[in-house]
Amino acid sequence: MSPGRKPYPFDQIEPKWQKLWEEQRAFHAPNPGEPGFDPARPKYYVLDMFPYPSGAGLHVGHPEGYTATDIVARYKRFRGFNVLHPIGWDSFGLPAEQYAIKTGQHPEITTRENIARFKTQLKRIGFSYDWEREISTADPDFYRWTQWIFLQIYQSWFNPETGRAEPIATFEGNDPDSVRLAYVAEVAVNWCPELGTVLANEEVIDGRSEVGGFPVVRRPMRQWMLRITAYAERLIEELEQLDWPEGIKLLQRNWIGRSEGAEIDFQIVGSEKKLRVFTTRPDTLYGGTYLVLAPEHPLVDVIVPEEQRDEVRKYREQATRKSDLERAELTKEKTGVFSGAYAINPATGEKVPIWIADYVLSGYGTGAIGGVPAHDERDLEFARKYDLPIRVVVRPKDGGEPLGFFGEGIAVNSPAIEGLPTGEAKRKIIAWLEERGSGKRAINYKLRDWLFSRQRYWGEPFPIVWENGRHHSLSAESLPIVPPPLADYKPTGSGEPPLAKAKEWVRYSETATRELNTMPQWAGSCWYYLRFCDPRNGQRFVSEIAERYWMGSDSFPKKEIAASTDTETHISVGGVDLYVGGTEHAVLHLLYARFWHKVLFDLGYLTTSEPFQRLVNQGIILGEDGRKMSKRWGNVIDPLDVIADYGADAFRCYEMFMGPLEQMKPWSMTGVEGVARFLARVWRLTMDENQAGQWILSPTVQEIELTRAQLKIVHATIKKVTEDIENLSFNTAIAQMMIFVNAFTTSESVPVLALRTLLVLLNPFAPHLSSELWETLGERFPISPHGVTEQPWPEFAPEFLVEDEVEIVLQVNGKVRDHLVVPIGATEAELEKIALANERVRGFIAGKTVRKVITIPKKLVNVVAN
């Protein structure tokens, strides 16, 4: 198809309807208490992961998820829900700032321009967003509340007794700063010289920055941290109740990395001090022949005797010089140094050497381990290299080689637990250690506290000032804290934040100065979905009533309006009902947002403890060559180019027709043409071109009864499309509508009733085309109410699918041998009789004995013979 000639005049009808929707505020969802709000309707909150407005503009990956949610939003409106379907901009953060630096313009300008471009593009696709709820995280009216939430986090602590966050006032200790959920700590951070900032663990991939791919090194710095580790247990546990892809749940569980085990104390020889190690295999304690400390372990300085000092110092320097990148690359070969000190194994009473090695991480557990070379792969490698003793204490149940056996088996050479299987041995040795006061049960997590400050300009300033070396929070009334207008906002490279350059701004009072760091990109996206509920509220981050309505579960009626199908409907227990976005946020945004949400929930601001009830990940769209879309391959598809040639409706439908939403799939321009052809057929089913070349309502459209066959296809389509939208199987819904259109294209006249049904079903997918055709039908077949979107969703009536006769399959030994039309009510006995009398069946069973006849009414008969 040459794009020169439009398959139908989408270039006129699409802008027309987009303008109308805007003028009529067609998709505005009023809040409780506002004019037009209908409390009788249940709510449905369907959310996209909002984009960060990069300079590249929209690519075809964005609208894939957006189209899916738009179809659901439009469908749910038909179904009588109050639908909250908002969009906004994740406009603070590194990508926006990197783009500004690249183009030499202030991020405020580039951000504004990029948002404008994104907005134009999204509007051109015809999404039914409530644009009156548009928000931008870099807008002071928005980040004022981001800062406010930070204050709530800063002003609370996690009470281990209650398992919840509480106001800091309930903390009875004398140093509240030591327990705040937001705190300052001197930690070894991920410093990225190229970006001039520190990064969170989650933002570092293989020793490089996620943004830009620049090397990252370890470096001790004083930074703001959020105590996400306090929530580790709940972040794992409460995943359970969520309707999320199992893979994403697993990713989060693994990232949090819970392990059960024990902490065991080793008495240091010639010292009062004890050395505590963490292990998941306390049952192997008798095989512990040495200890290893991480090079950064605080006891290293204490225990190393004079004669070993030099060597240990050399090793530590060498270890800290290694970047994460190097550590990752030269993984295998282990290194270490003997500390010169010894400790007592509490099980054996033996003196074991203490080593220092960087295969032990300072940030996990206690930063020290007991080396059990016989039953741990890493310890074995280390022990072999440095010639340390190896003692077998577990044998495999199958009688295999015990040395180098890392699994669960039977304890041996371990008097206190001799002969016990691993699980029991663990329990018993822990009890044994607890009795002697030299150990206890313990749980550890891989998850570290969230490094929350950045040395960048384009982010939220902290509502914090420093005085005499101590931090204080600013009052909620003083918000927003607006960053100073800086001409030179580039990173300094030294680790000093760019805000330091604004000398006036920094000076808060005679004695106090402002915090110079800014918050990371994720801050805004941690709560933006809450702001959408009440985006213009100047008094509160979200009003109680709006939060309860849109995010809540039982305070308002939620009964699903009776679906005409028996499809399983997803039961919501509150929060966002459907959240669609890419997998790349599996452990970043989705973990951080859950954490903030739980803190706000604990403090009594929210009705649910989880933000996103149902999550769906859309798959990546590849280029036509099957490679990832990238400038480098020249295979990037611009949505606006596609829309110019085929229209927004064709673009939307193609994105949905490509294949299952969650699957990775390649783009195909000829595929777009196919879908455009389908829409053009819908157009010509309704419209005819007259002599003057104008489109008029086709005379073949008539007010006539549907034939039985037509009724069947209409109702089959209602059923299929309805069920498929509920299951997000949009590709098969479109396929069914194609079957519908193909069937009616060949008929001489088109019943207006059938056409109307199709237009409603098609509306969520191709809203412009269906609206236009509906309106045109009204010229000759007036109907009230007038608009397609005011119609009820068609009801599927099973009686139209029922037939008098049904075709059944005749099989012999599982192979199809014939087809037969029988009355619908044929009994099993009748079917069996018919089958055995069938000539072709008889041919295949001739000379054989019939052993069995399987009869499935309305389906098949299988004759088993040999």
Add this chain to the structure above:
RNA sequence: GCCGAUGUGGCGAAAUGGCAGACGCAACGGACUUAAAAUCCGUUGGGCGUAACAGCCCGUGCCGGUUCGAGUCCGGCCAUCGGCACCA
């Protein structure tokens, strides 16, 4: 190495344990046209077979199992993609 997802025509894909390949693309043939485009109709997994129909056999990554019957369920492998990766 560990964890997860996915393997079906030339391509994107579809199939409550019951006719594998719906729907679309591409290709081929035909109608319309002076012609082309557009549109409409038809054919299209592979093989054997027939003058033509018919008919038969094989076929969902590989091997095995359960079942009257397996793309679908179970066990074991292989490949691709994604995540984690010295977490004791």
